[in-house]
Amino acid sequence: MAVVEVEHLTKRYGDLTAVDDVSFSLEPGEVFALLGPNGAGKTTTVEILEGARPRTSGSVRVLGHDPARRPRELRERTGVVLQEAGFEEEFTVAELVELHGRMYPRRVATAAVVEQVGLTDKAHARVRTLSGGQRRRLDLALGLVGAPELLFLDEPTTGFDPGARRRAWDLVEGLRRDGTTVLLTTHYLDEAEHLADRVAVVVRGRLVALGTPAELGARRQDAVVTFRLPETVDLSALPALDGVLVPDGLDWHLTTARPTAALHTLTGWAAGRELEIPALTVRRPSLEDVYLGLVAGAGETGPDDPADDGRPTRRRGPRASGAGSATPGRGGRLASRRS
Numbered sequence: 001m002a003v004v005e006v007e008h009l010t011k012r013y014g015d016l017t018a019v020d021d022v023s024f025s026l027e028p029g030e031v032f033a034l035l036g037p038n039g040a041g042k043t044t045t046v047e048i049l050e051g052a053r054p055r056t057s058g059s060v061r062v063l064g065h066d067p068a069r070r071p072r073e074l075r076e077r078t079g080v081v082l083q084e085a086g087f088e089e090e091f092t093v094a095e096l097v098e099l100h101g102r103m104y105p106r107r108v109a110t111a112a113v114v115e116q117v118g119l120t121d122k123a124h125a126r127v128r129t130l131s132g133g134q135r136r137r138l139d140l141a142l143g144l145v146g147a148p149e150l151l152f153l154d155e156p157t158t159g160f161d162p163g164a165r166r167r168a169w170d171l172v173e174g175l176r177r178d179g180t181t182v183l184l185t186t187h188y189l190d191e192a193e194h195l196a197d198r199v200a201v202v203v204r205g206r207l208v209a210l211g212t213p214a215e216l217g218a219r220r221q222d223a224v225v226t227f228r229l230p231e232t233v234d235l236s237a238l239p240a241l242d243g244v245l246v247p248d249g250l251d252w253h254l255t256t257a258r259p260t261a262a263l264h265t266l267t268g269w270a271a272g273r274e275l276e277i278p279a280l281t282v283r284r285p286s287l288e289d290v291y292l293g294l295v296a297g298a299g300e301t302g303p304d305d306p307a308d309d310g311r312p313t314r315r316r317g318p319r320a321s322g323a324g325s326a327t328p329g330r331g332g333r334l335a336s337r338r339s
């Protein structure tokens with residue numbers, strides 16, 4: 001049974017259709033990426049799956065439940081890492097993780113989670129003293145403390161330096177090895193390519209492509225063979241090549257659907273004359289080329305400033321009720337953090 005099933009999901013905010021007839025599903029143990037530029041509807045989709053936002057239409061099943069009914073079981077079996085979270089600033093890292101963990105029947109020990117996200121040396125530091133990257137790791141800890149079967153990660157590495165990013169990637173890979181199903185959103189193509197088993201490309205609310213990174217990269221078969229002519233040779237001496245040949249300074253670019261045959265013709269001709277072809281390369285379109293093509297084709301200029309998506313910051317404090325005097329809430333400042 002699919003862990004997440006989304007069919008014809010649509011979400012409108014007034015006149016704006018933020019999510020437009022989107023369908024996809026997640027298999028158990030899969031890392032699935034929603035990839036798209038800012039404003040594509042990724043966070044809205046994830047929030048609907050978390051049960052944090054009502055949908056306009058379509059059907060959604062998460063671990064067999066309708067998240068709109070906010071079933072307790074769903075909350076206990078899923079972990080959520082918000083794109084932007086506010087924290088209770090006066091708690092220490094360990095306190096916040098501890099309190100948050102009380103919501104979950106299968107919780108992981110606080111020290112273990114803090115270690116997992118690399119915050120052991122900050123365990124007793126107050127949240128307000130953490131750097132942006134450390135806060136993001138605290139977000140991760142809160143998402144993981146319940147030993148979730150399904151983890152939602154909304155832009156988990158936005159604003160990270162390369163080292164922190166690599167550690168976050170390692171963490172996600174570790175979760176995959178442990179069998180956790182992960183739905184992550186990102187506007188970084190390399191992140192989707194590196195982490196995800198399958199990628200759904202979303203642009204302006206619409207799902208424009210879905211497949212493994214390799215499948216998406218192979219959507220365009222054309223390759224470009226680039227070469228220069230040996231100095232002694234005139235273009236008219238070349239054999240006929242299958243494709244479109246255009247000049248670029250001293251280079252020639254042959255765009256061809258049959259690069260193997262074209263190369264065979266070209267190199268066979270050169271070898272027969274004992275000619276060396278300078279600057280000979282073959283380039284396949286990368287997933288990035290394909291992605292940028294999809295984004296442009298859907299009428300976007302490309303990913304814009306990730307810091308400005310006009311969304312209000314959501315509060316991230318322990319939602320535990322019945323934690324007695326330890327229940328936070330009063331006096332905690334709402335962090336307004338833009339990652």
Ligand SMILES: Nc1ncnc2c1ncn2[C@@H]1O[C@H](COP(=O)(O)OP(=O)(O)O)[C@@H](O)[C@H]1O
Binds near residue numbers: 038
């Ligand atoms: N609460 C809201 N009210 C009105 N519009 C919203 C709200 N949240 C998001 N939007 C709009 O919906 C679109 C999708 O936003 P979002 O889901 O945050 O995209 P992403 O996470 O892909 O950047 C954007 O145009 C955004 O401005």
Ligand SMILES: [Mg+2]
Binds near residue numbers: 043154155
């Ligand atoms: Mg978002």
